[in-house]
Amino acid sequence: MNTLTETISETEQQISFENIASEKLTPERKLAIDTFNKSGFPSLKDEEWKYLDLSVLKNTPFNHQAPACTKLTLSDIEKYKVAGADAITLVFINGVYCPELSSQQRDNTFSIESVESELAAHWFGKLAKTDEPFIALNTAFHHGGLLIHIKAGQEVKQTIHLLHFNDSRQEAVAAHPRNLVVAEKNSKVQLIATYHSLNNFTSLTNSVTEFFVGENAFVEYDVKQDENEKALQINYVYAQQKRDSVFDISTVTIGGKMVRNNLNIALTETGGTAHLNGLTVGGKNQTVDNHTLVDHASPHCESFQLYKNILDDNAHGIFNGKIFVRQDAQKTNAFQSSKNVLLSDVAVMNAKPQLEIYADDVKCSHGATTGQLDEEALFYFRSRGIGKKDALALLNYAFAGDVIEKINNDALKADLLKLLAQKLNTEIEFEG
Amino acid sequence: MLSIKNLKANIEDKEILKGLNLEINPGEVHAIMGPNGSGKSTLASVLAGREEYNVTEGEVIFNGENILEMAPEDRARKGIFLAFQYPIEIPGVSNANFMKTAVNEVRKSKGLAPLDSKEFLKLMREKMQLVQVDKTMTQRSVNEGFSGGEKKRNEIFQMAMLEPELGVLDETDSGLDIDALRIVADGVNALRDGKRSFIVITHYQRLLDYIVPDFVHVLYKGRIVKSGTKELALELEEKGYDWIKEEVEI
Incomplete structure (x- = not known):
């Protein structure tokens, strides 16, 4: 199987030879590939990457120059x-x-x-x-x-x-x-x-x-x-x-x-x-x-x-x-x-x-x-006739709302609230 | 309308209600009084469907249906409303948004079309007057930063919006000064229409000067040990609970 790292070095060869027009093969790009090949992907041992599992990313053979x-x-x-x-x-x-x-x-x-x-x-x-x-x-x-x-x-x-x-x-x-x-x-x-x-x-x-x-x-x-x-x-x-x-x-x-x-x-x-x-x-x-x-x-x-x-x-x-x-x-x-x-x-x-x-x-x-x-808040909503799923969604919206509220664009806010409702699997319309 | 028979309930294996019986007909107001720890708030919680309470025996029939197996939202949709003793603060959801969702969920369960924004605002404006809730209160997050009085008024406002058949008021009067108490009581009285019933749980007779009950019950050690009319409340105010305790212990 082609790992990404292999693809990179292959690509490097292609760059060096025929597949890329020579005017596109700048010294900066060559240097960047060299730099990458020296370091490789970050690993879990790297302090800045220690919680993130990159194995799928590392093991997928990507095309880096797709149409x-x-x-x-x-x-x-x-x-x-x-x-x-x-x-x-x-x-x-x-x-x-x-x-x-x-x-x-x-x-x-x-x-x-x-x-x-x-x-x-x-x-x-x-x-x-x-x-x-x-x-x-x-x-x-x-x-x-x-x-x-x-x-x-x-x-x-x-x-x-x-x-x-x-x-x-x-x-x-x-x-x-x-x-x-x-x-x-x-x-x-x-x-x-x-x-x-x-x-x-x-x-x-x-x-x-x-x-x-x-x-x-x-x-x-x-x-x-x-x-x-x-x-x-x-x-x-x-x-x-x-x-x-x-x-x-x-x-x-x-x-x-x-x-x-x-x-x-x-x-x-x-x-x-x-x-x-x-x-x-x-x-x-x-x-x-x-x-x-x-x-x-x-x-x-x-x-x-x-x-x-x-x-x-x-x-x-x-x-x-x-x-x-x-x-x-x-x-x-x-x-x-x-x-x-x-x-x-x-x-x-x-x-x-x-x-x-x-x-x-x-x-x-x-x-x-x-x-x-908050279970108590959940009960409060349910006691007013709002079903459990929707009550959960409403509470999540309440939790998330102040981040969306910071965006200075009403159309985007409405778009995000709609997406949020979808993700939270509710038909309730959230209001900004 | 409501028939509670031999209701036993516990929390964390401690039995609180020990065989409670109560019959409520449409339009009646029943006051439930009793010393601390007698099970008053447990009764309210069990009626509303709070999951920490475990019903071990008995039944609660509301309009012909046993509600004990129902989820809290289904009880609410069938017309039971609990006014909380300690209404919770929920930052991030406006009162109006909350009420719109609740009203429309209840309507949906009855096969009614949801109210649009205009119809909802009209309904809200009408009900706001009942308990002197102003516009800013509906725009603020649910109970967030509300004073004690505002929180209780908000409970009654919600009850007015949802138009239940049975309102359960769990110590709605505690912590209120006399002006706030009067506003809350006026709101409740405005909702008395001869069909809607109320259970008014209270520690103080004072509330019953404003919301005049048809019956007064004394809850002690998980059972109703004495029932009477509003005069019983006055007697309790005057003599305390000791004489009742003595009667029961004998």
Whole structure:
């Protein structure tokens, strides 16, 4: 059987010889493959990966260069759009931007171009380094990604929706979406990324997104992960924030067999604010791992993290949140909360908050709680005529609601509440 | 309407109800009084279907059906409402959303179409007046941060919304000042329509000045040991429970 590692080295040979056009075989890609082959996949012995079982990922022979834009039509895409959202939709299939399936750009507050362009080279890979094995893989194989460039002083009125598909109907596809968002000084933008998959085979989506948030710029990035039960996803998000900027990210994970999110926020100048929110609703055979790192490198910055997991059946949730406050980062406010509910006896949650503080005038706190649903509350609902299943769903919604409430987009909120109700197997309509 | 016969129930192997009998006809208000630990709240819990309580003997027939095998939600849908002694706080669900779900679940069980938002709001506005519940209270999360009085008013508001046939009030008066008590009692009285029945469990005779009962029962050591009319409550207020205990012990 072809393991992924073997496929990689094969591909390396192909790159060296005939299959890839020579202009595409950049020294960076070659170097990235070399770097990956030296390190191999992370293992359970690696501190940052110790709770996550990657064996399915390691043992699946993926095609890393699957065909893309011809796979789906406009009508296939339609139902994955966020109903009622005023959005510019950018469609990516197997990581490749497909203009013919995407909205035509409607204003001049921002521009899009290839992530492989000369302009993009100013930022590409400055935050996401290839010493992380999956970033090395992405750097080697990414194709067709975008630079989204918001101009200084501009507000993008419409939401930019990055709609990702992994099409593994014919074969096991490893997609490597690679995108860059640059929000120049005083700009404002909201982006949504949704991830979907079509599977007869196991799929891997190995996504890397780098954000450069300029001085006094405001960026909101909301992620919905709704791939199916044969889908694996590794997702890296990096943000570098300049003075007085705001970066807010909410990650809602409903689908996928295994999802690993890595958020790395660097508050590099004074006055920056970051909100990191996460909601996982995990069921049968699902593993969802959220790793966050907020690096307070400058004074007067604030970060707030709220992560919640609802885990049923044999779902496995992982939260590892690191806050790093450097010596110069006086007057830092950094808060982190991980709250989890286990709905079954076999669901597992590993929560690991970490604070490293080298400044002396800071306010930092973290807390992690894991418990069962409140039986008394359940009885209260049932005593009003609400059936057990719906009462459970309503309580879960009550638990999860404040994460969804943080999203500043009513259409997306409604979409997520609908998805949540579906996942919780109820016909009750949740209200935002 | 409700017929309780020889009801015995225990919790964690401790027998609390030891053969309780009670008959309630439509439109009647029955007050149940008794010293601490006599089984008053256990009775309310058993009627509502709290699962920690284990019924070992007897039956509870409500409109011809034995309810003891029914899930709590089915009892509610058939028209039994428990006003909790300690209403629980549930952050994250608005009162209005909660009530809309409950009202429509009850309607569904009766084969009625669910109320749309407009019809629901109309119903809610009408019932809010009964217990002086204002709009902000319906928009807030269920009981979250409510004062004691607000929580009890909210219970009566829920009862008004669900229009049960039998309301069981478990020490709804405890912890209320006289103004809050009056509001709650007015709400209950407004729901007395000659058909709806009530079991009013209380520690204090004071409540019965406002919700005037047809019958008063004394619960002691898991059984009803004395029944009478509202004058019995006054007597209890005056003399305490010792004379009853003595009567029973003899």
